[in-house]
Every structure is written in structure tokens, then in C-alpha cells.
Amino acid sequence: MVKRILFLDDDISMRDSISLYLISQKFSVSLTDNVVSALNELNNNIPDLVIADIMMPDIDGYSFLEILRSNNSFHHIPFIFLTAKGMTNDRIKGYDAGCNAYLTKPFDPSELLSIINNLLKRQQSLNKTLNVKTSTMFNDKHSLINSLTSREKAVLKLVVRGYKNKEVADELQISIRSIEKYVSRLLQKTSTRNRTELAQFIGSSIIKLYKGE
Numbered sequence: 671m672v673k674r675i676l677f678l679d680d681d682i683s684m685r686d687s688i689s690l691y692l693i694s695q696k697f698s699v700s701l702t703d704n705v706v707s708a709l710n711e712l713n714n715n716i717p718d719l720v721i722a723d724i725m726m727p728d729i730d731g732y733s734f735l736e737i738l739r740s741n742n743s744f745h746h747i748p749f750i751f752l753t754a755k756g757m758t759n760d761r762i763k764g765y766d767a768g769c770n771a772y773l774t775k776p777f778d779p780s781e782l783l784s785i786i787n788n789l790l791k792r793q794q795s796l797n798k799t800l801n802v803k804t805s806t807m808f809n810d811k812h813s814l815i816n817s818l819t820s821r822e823k824a825v826l827k828l829v830v831r832g833y834k835n836k837e838v839a840d841e842l843q844i845s846i847r848s849i850e851k852y853v854s855r856l857l858q859k860t861s862t863r864n865r866t867e868l869a870q871f872i873g874s875s876i877i878k879l880y881k882g883e
Contacts, residue, residue, distance in 0.1 A: 673790055674698040674715070678708045678722040678734070679752070684775075688721075688752075691779045697786075705729035709737070712744055718793070719786060724753040724760070732767050739768040748789035752782070814859065815872075825852040830869045 675692055679685050680703045689699040700717065702708045705728055708720075720738070724731035731751060738744040749771075751764045756774035764772045771785045818826065821842075828838045835853065839846045853865070862868045 672698045673718040676700045676717040676720045678702050705734045719748045721750045721752050724755050735767045748793055830872055
């Protein structure tokens with residue numbers, strides 16, 4: 671799949687030369703010359719990587735990066751500063767803001783390409799790790815539900831729906847004391863501290879619970 675790069679720079683000659691180079695390297699490139707346009711582009715189509723200058727006519731690159739890092743939809747995107755600001759303090763400010771790489775102008779395009787490929791490979795590896803962890807957690811929840819007794823499942827269904835102990839007892843026609851023991855056992859099995867955490871833990875597995883699988 672072709673990777674998409676958002677390139678933000680108010681220097682038209684820089685935008686044109688870098689975009690042509692990246693396109694020749696089989697990337698899809700979206701160009702913009704200001705932060706407002708860049709944010710609109712991000713909202714329409716999230717890129718795989720962002721490259722930005724620091725000195726901008728409206729909002730500077732540091733502020734742009736801080737906006738991305740504070741947004742749950744964009745905070746994960748690899749970010750490269752490509753700028754003429756090469757002082758140590760500038761670099762530190764960039765890394766403190768959350769950039770993944772900082773390249774100063776003038777630069778060798780092959781170095782930029784190497785940085786891009788490295789960041790994309792790293793992001794792909796992180797995504798795979800996250801997917802494995804998510805899948806494992808999902809399977810663990812399902813295994814736990816399968817291990818519950820029919821009575822524990824019945825109690826859990828009602829607890830997740832917000833029933834109090836007395837309401838659960840009335841619904842299942844057993845004593846409140848028995849319900850308290852079942853709820854305590856469920857909290858222990860799921861390593862949760864209260865009914866709210868128990869409901870959150872079950873989460874998407876609620877469908878499996880109601881199917882009785």
C-alpha cells in the first residue's frame with residue numbers, strides 16, 4: 671500500500687522539489703503552506719507521516735506539532751521537522767514538542783528518505799505489537815467468560831446492565847447473600863475493584879456473554 675505523506679512548508683520551491691522527489695520514491699504526497707490548511711487535510715485524510723517547517727505565516731511548526739500530539743486521532747503520526755532553524759535550542763524545543771526526527775536545511779534528500787522509511791517501519795512494528803496485545807486481551811476476556819458457570823454468567827449480565835444486588839437477587843430468585851458472593855467472585859476473577867470496572871472490563875465481550883457462548 672502506498673504511504674501518504676503530508677508536507678507543510680510555505681516555500682513553494684521547497685514544496686515542489688521535495689514532493690517530486692518523494693513521488694519518485696513511490697509515496698503519495700499532500701502539500702500545504704499553512705497550519706490551518708494542514709489541519710483541514712488531517713481531518714479529511716489522516717496521513718502516515720507528516721513533514722513540516724517550523725517558521726510559518728500563521729501558526730509555527732512547534733504549535734502545530736503540539737496540536738497533533740494533544741489530539742487522540744493524530745498523536746501517533748510520525749513527525750519530521752525540516753527547517754533552517756538548526757541551533758541546539760531549536761532542536762531541543764522540537765524534540766520536547768514531540769517530533770520524531772529533526773533535519774536542517776540544506777539537506778541531502780536521501781537522508782530524508784532514510785528517516786522516513788525508518789519511522790514508517792517503526793510505526794508499522796508498533797501497530798503490529800498493539801494489534802497482538804489487543805487480540806490477546808480480547809481472547810483472554812472470551813476465555814474468562816467461557817470459564818464462568820451459568821449462574822455466574824446470569825449474575826454478570828444483570829450487573830453489567832446496572833442491577834443492584836437486591837434487584838439481581840429478585841430476578842434470579844436467590845438470596846442477596848448469594849449474589850454478594852457471586853459478585854465478589856466475579857471481581858476476583860476479573861481483577862477488578864468494583865462493579866463499574868467490571869462492566870468496563872467486559873466491554874465488547876458483552877455480545878459473547880449474551881449469546882451464552
